[in-house]
Amino acid sequence: MNAGLLKLMAVSAAFLVGAQAQANNFKGYYSPQVLVSQLRDDCTYSPVGMGIVTSKAGFRVHPVTGRGDFHNGVDLSAKLNDKVYCLLDGMVTRVGWRGNMGVAVEIYHPYPNVRTIVGHLNAYAVMPGTWVTRGRVIGYAGTTGRSTGVHVHYTVIKEDTNEYIEPLMFIKQVPSYVMALRSHQAQLASSVNMKNFRKFDTKLIDTETVDLPEGEKEKEKTPPASMEP
Numbered sequence: 001m002n003a004g005l006l007k008l009m010a011v012s013a014a015f016l017v018g019a020q021a022q023a024n025n026f027k028g029y030y031s032p033q034v035l036v037s038q039l040r041d042d043c044t045y046s047p048v049g050m051g052i053v054t055s056k057a058g059f060r061v062h063p064v065t066g067r068g069d070f071h072n073g074v075d076l077s078a079k080l081n082d083k084v085y086c087l088l089d090g091m092v093t094r095v096g097w098r099g100n101m102g103v104a105v106e107i108y109h110p111y112p113n114v115r116t117i118v119g120h121l122n123a124y125a126v127m128p129g130t131w132v133t134r135g136r137v138i139g140y141a142g143t144t145g146r147s148t149g150v151h152v153h154y155t156v157i158k159e160d161t162n163e164y165i166e167p168l169m170f171i172k173q174v175p176s177y178v179m180a181l182r183s184h185q186a187q188l189a190s191s192v193n194m195k196n197f198r199k200f201d202t203k204l205i206d207t208e209t210v211d212l213p214e215g216e217k218e219k220e221k222t223p224p225a226s227m228e229p
């Protein structure tokens with residue numbers, strides 16, 4: 001094991017509080033696929049890597065097309081095959097190829113009634129219809145779709161209005177949702193939302209014609225001209 005890898009492991013362990021026990025159990029040839037790490041309820045985590053933001057949500061000049069463009073999520077710096085974590089409990093609603101977003105995983109979180117999408121993955125690690133909890137690995141970072149290099153795109157959408165939520169604000173608020181979910185009231189709200197999740201069945205069956213927010217729909221019409229990094 002080289003020094004670089006050791007350093008990387010040390011950095012990962014320091015970042016993901018509680019993941020240290022797993023790192024110590026690593027046997028070299030046997031790498032257990034630990035799906036649930038011990039993310040603390042009260043800590044803010046990045047879904048991937050160190051949480052370094054390479055492009056914020058909002059209007060910007062697109063790095064590939066060079067044209068003005070609305071960026072509906074945040075881009076987080078990552079290395080190839082870095083684990084991408086679920087930050088909040090929810091139901092996987094869609095996985096696989098998603099136009100310019102490449103290989104993506106979408107999760108519906110009944111509390112606080114939002115959908116999150118991670119894109120440009122090299123692989124997904126969950127299937128639609130699976131209930132995933134905070135800390136589970138849902139995919140691995142890559143550069144699929146319209147992308148200039150390895151990173152993870154993270155989008156948050158309000159389920160009732162289909163509006164985009166500022167993803168960094170959402171990430172900061174996740175611990176408050178996790179804490180709230182300990183209460184009976186929030187659990188009740190969560191189960192009511194889950195029951196009312198109107199597109200749930202459609203999404204699981206038809207992965208090609210799922211309703212996308214306007215901006216994304218437009219983007220998907222563009223031919224995937226830029227497959228290379």
Ligand SMILES: [Zn+2]
Nearest residue numbers: 073074075153
């Ligand atoms: Zn992006």
